[in-house]
Amino acid sequence: MTEQLDRARRTGQSAAGGPADSGTTAPGGGAPGDEAPDRETPAQLSRHSGAITTGRHRVRYWGVMALLGGLSVFFTAGILGYDNPMPFGTEGYWLIARMRAETVLVIGVVVLAQAMATVAFQTATNNRIITPSIMGFESLYVAIQTGAVFFFGIAGVTLVTGLPQFLMQAAAMVLFAVILYSWLLSGRFSNIHIMLLVGVVLGGGLGSLATFMQRVLTPSEFDVLTARLFGNIGNARSEYLPYALPIVLAAALLLWWRARRLNVVALGRNTAENLGVDHRREVMLILTLVSVLMAMSTSLVGPMTFLGFLVATLAYQFADTYSHRMLFPMAILIGYTVLAGAYFIMRNIFYAQGAVTLIIELLGGVVFLIVLMRKGRL
Numbered sequence: 001m002t003e004q005l006d007r008a009r010r011t012g013q014s015a016a017g018g019p020a021d022s023g024t025t026a027p028g029g030g031a032p033g034d035e036a037p038d039r040e041t042p043a044q045l046s047r048h049s050g051a052i053t054t055g056r057h058r059v060r061y062w063g064v065m066a067l068l069g070g071l072s073v074f075f076t077a078g079i080l081g082y083d084n085p086m087p088f089g090t091e092g093y094w095l096i097a098r099m100r101a102e103t104v105l106v107i108g109v110v111v112l113a114q115a116m117a118t119v120a121f122q123t124a125t126n127n128r129i130i131t132p133s134i135m136g137f138e139s140l141y142v143a144i145q146t147g148a149v150f151f152f153g154i155a156g157v158t159l160v161t162g163l164p165q166f167l168m169q170a171a172a173m174v175l176f177a178v179i180l181y182s183w184l185l186s187g188r189f190s191n192i193h194i195m196l197l198v199g200v201v202l203g204g205g206l207g208s209l210a211t212f213m214q215r216v217l218t219p220s221e222f223d224v225l226t227a228r229l230f231g232n233i234g235n236a237r238s239e240y241l242p243y244a245l246p247i248v249l250a251a252a253l254l255l256w257w258r259a260r261r262l263n264v265v266a267l268g269r270n271t272a273e274n275l276g277v278d279h280r281r282e283v284m285l286i287l288t289l290v291s292v293l294m295a296m297s298t299s300l301v302g303p304m305t306f307l308g309f310l311v312a313t314l315a316y317q318f319a320d321t322y323s324h325r326m327l328f329p330m331a332i333l334i335g336y337t338v339l340a341g342a343y344f345i346m347r348n349i350f351y352a353q354g355a356v357t358l359i360i361e362l363l364g365g366v367v368f369l370i371v372l373m374r375k376g377r378l
Helices: 002-011 042-046 055-081 091-125 137-159 163-184 192-215 219-229 238-257 259-265 269-274 279-301 305-319 324-348 357-375
Strands: none
Touching (some): 091 192, 137 192, 137 219, 238 279
């Protein structure tokens, strides 16, 4: 009897079985008072929802993740061990490998920051063709670097190199972004499109100012400056990592922790608010975390405009899911494979390991055109 009452509460029926006066046969074929069987039909078993909808989808997702994981291991081993002049297993071999491990760690930090920042930013803005660089992070970085050389000459490069300068650059970028967000997402504005337009205008203004200062530099000063205005793994210094790594990890973990809220934010403002999410507050928090990630990445290695867009676009194509807890790992593995592969190729084939942005922008442009022409939309 207890089991019958419990079953009735779950099905909304009375303890006597089906609805009163129904006079119909129970689903199992017995009398109306008989209990319904616990068996489910094949159609019921096949109906389910979630981040992964079918077995084929599951195989595809984990297959791509396994392939990317294998490529990541391959390129990591190549960076650490390829063309190592010392015999394998000797103390000299491991000493060189440890020195190269700093490069691998820098690549990991940059990819983690760029991948999570771009996916979260596109979710917050509900637009998959823009990147956080639209808010002027990289223009501010270029203006700071150019201004140092413009006012102090070649010696100005040393004024923006070092741990205090690294932290000050990152803090300036975060402060710039937070002021912009708090101003344009509150009060009478409260419009993310206005915020994006203002970011574009400010970024363009800073870029124009930097271009003007670059034109009056001497050729030697301009040559020294140019090396710092490209995304370059060599720009990172070992003393930056103990500070950059925990900050990036903390911001990334916060985004991961709020991934379910990101899923709701992706539905749009009206839907999110109807589901009980404070959309404006959530967007401001997401954008603040994005600004921290982008500031650390840009201050660490310089501008990498196309990297985030490339990995986010590929993650959407391969993951084919709304769940950010599945999009984030896919984007990170794609980013690491692309950046580590580009560094390995540039270092060992073209002997220009710093200029990885050349391959990234070429690959990113080709992938963007292929995706756009194949689907006809983003």
